[in-house]
Amino acid sequence: MYVDIQSLETFSRLAAEGASTAADSLGQLTGTDVYVEVTDVTLMAAGDLRETFAGREFVGVEVGLEGGIVGQTVMAFERDAAEVLLEKLMPGSGSVDDESFARSGVQEAGNIMTSGFIDGWADHLGVGIDMTPPSYVRATGTDILPGNAFDNDRAGVFMFESRIRSLNNKLEFTIYMLPEYAGFTDMLQRTEGGSSPAIPVEKLPEFNQMTKQGATSAADNITMMTGTETDVEVSRLRFVPIQDVPSEVGDTTVAGTIFELHGRPSGYLAILFDEASAEEVAQGMIPTETEPGIGEMERGALRELGNIMTSGFIDGWANVLETSIEHTPPQFIHDMGSAVMDPLVSRLGRTQEHAFIIDSTVRTPDDDVRCDIYALPDQHELAAALDQIDDGVSVGGR
Amino acid sequence: MAPSDSGLGGRTGGGFGNEKERVKVGVSDAEVTTRDVTLVTSGLGSCLGVALYDPHSGIGGLLHAMLPESADHPGPPEKFVVDGIDQMIDDLDRAGAARRSIQAKLAGASSMLDLETESASVGEQNVDAAHRALEARNVPIKNADTGGSNGRSIRFEPAEGKLFVSSADGDRRVL
Known part of the structure; x- marks a missing residue:
């Protein structure tokens, strides 16, 4: 089944507007x-x-949708976030442990947000689109999802995730919105039309798995080069407005390497370590004692490491997509994460308003070293390349 | 983008001590305000921050633009230096600023990466675009901290016309 990028952009925009309306109301x-x-x-x-x-413990509301969209949708917060939110909504009057208090507070917040989303979609x-009255849900892990949204036989799960923050108050939390997969993909397909490129959604989880394999081989290369055990924690494919890519990476100072990719798809790959991790892995590669900090020796080591990680990563892509992808020599960077992504986003932003960002996190078991690998493919070329994936390949949950 | 004379957070009191209330400006975003607040934007790599203000009324705004000019590129005016400046001048005008008094300060637009197939970096193109656009609209550039190879975060206090620039290595400048 194909979902055109334009529809996905529209839904991304509606989700952002819905979240923004919700944030205004909460404000x-x-x-x-x-x-x-x-x-x-x-x-x-x-x-x-x-x-x-x-x-992870979640609380939220579940509504049933009828009419233009059919299915269940869950709007959830992590329990800790709900606690903060409830304290703001109704200061000093109870806690999440007080079931009836939590129920009314979460229902109120959930109601505002869900209507914001649903009204946008209906328009x-x-x-x-008719909504059944919201019912309160509290569960751990994927049990928070509507019964039909999480099904191992299905190709995947769509999740809208809005990070809400306040500049003047210490407040930061995430709202998750998870529509029932089948209803949502049907709707995306229904709005399909026009000439914009289409993404074969049933192939996206396969692509995700392939990215995870690429990231695993990149992680293995860290282990090989530095002797440090590493593992890929998570690998995911996100679709975000292009201007939001830098905030996905954040303002923390990072060190690492940037590569341009040429082939199908072309794009960029950023391998970013936090400063302490960068120092740690670099020193693992340098036989002699060096001055603390990231000096010329460390830069050289990180370039070399980036090079070999990138080869491992894109080989995984090229194999599954049956294309050839080349990469440029590494460019070393040591700066604010968001600023590092800026020139890449500007380049992609000339032709696209949204971007696919493929993000894998590599960590050591003791959490001493953390590395984020971000791939930013050209979306049209990615769509074309995904279409080439064999239909016979198994997809979906494990 | 509308003048935020009420806006969100009007009742927060601005947090700690005498610190002003901060208002976030995102990427491809701009904010014009008549209030005595601090406009903040972070992670300027090749993007350019353009602060415009009328020193007499204290009305001002901040733009975080990604590319020089819209031409055939998709996106809202605030994504582009030239289009964003035009929009911001209109908004300043509507908010009560004196058109002839408007001044500019610039920060950002570094050239951190040497990307292939580029004659001039996006950062350089953004600075050129700002100079051209501001000159054509008779807006003097009072101060600027652009180029180089470092990312920047900036804070702008329109009431004083002060632009605070900081980079990842800890350097700080007040323009």
Whole structure:
């Protein structure tokens, strides 16, 4: 089944607008300057979502939709975030442990947000969408999802994720919105039309798996070069407004390497370590003692490491996509993460308003070293390349 | 983009001590304000931050633009230096700033990466575009901290016309 990029852009925009309306309402209710930092659409294999959500406690509301969209939708927060939110909504009057208090507070917040989203969709589709009254849900891990949204036989799970922040108050939390997969993909397909390139959605989880394999071989290369055990924690494919890519990376100082990719797809690959991790891995590669910090020796080591990680990463892509992808020599960077992504985003932003960002996190078991690998492919070329993936390849949750 | 004379966070009181309330400006975004607040934007790599203000009324705004000019490129005016400046001048005008008094300060637009197939870096193109656009609209550039190879985060206080620039290596400048 094909979803055209334009539809996905529309839904990303509607989700962002919905979240923004919700943030405005919350801001008024709580007297804080909350704003939406970023809203992304993630498509995950069911197994990956299970891993990401494992052990996390959520509270939220579930509504049933009828009319233009059919299915269940869950709007959820992590329990800790709900606690903060409830304290802001109704200061000093209870905690999340107080079930009836939590129920009314979460329902109120959930109601505002869900209507924001759903009204936007209804307007866009030009159809009426009826919502059943929201029911309160509290669960751990993927049990928070509507019954039909999480099904190992399905190709994946769509998740809208809005990061809400306040500049003047210490407040930061994420709202997850998970529509029932089948209803949502049907709708995306229904709005399909026009000449914009289309993404074969059933192949996205396969692509995700392939990226994870690429990241695993990149991680193995870290182990080989530095003797440090590493593992790929999570790998996901997000679809975000192009201007929000830098905030996905954040303002923390990073060190690492940037590569241009040529082939199908072309694009960019950024291998970014936090400063302490960069120092640690670089020193693992340098036989002699060096001065603390990231000096010329460390830069050289990180370039070399980046080079070999990139080869491992894109070989995985090229194999599955059956294309050839070349990469440029590494460019060393040591700066604010968001600023590093800026020139890449500017280049892609000439032709596209949204970007696919493929993000893999590599960590050591003791958490001493963390590395984020971000791939930013040209979206049209990615769409074309995904279409080439064999239909016979198994997809979906594990 | 509308003048934020009420806006979100009007009741927050601005956090700690005498610090002003901060208002976030995103990427491809701009904010014009008549209030005594601090406009903040972070992660300027090749992007350019353009601060425009009328020193007499204290009305000002901040733009975080990604590319020089819209031409055939997709996106809102605030994504582009030239289009964003035009829009911001209109908004300043509407908010009550004196058109002839408007001044500019610039920061950002570094050339951190040497990307292939580029004659001039995006950062350089952004600075050129700002100079051209501001000159054509008779807006003097009072101060600028652009180029180089470092990313920057900036804060702008329109009421004082002060632009605070900081980079990842800890350097700080007040323009």
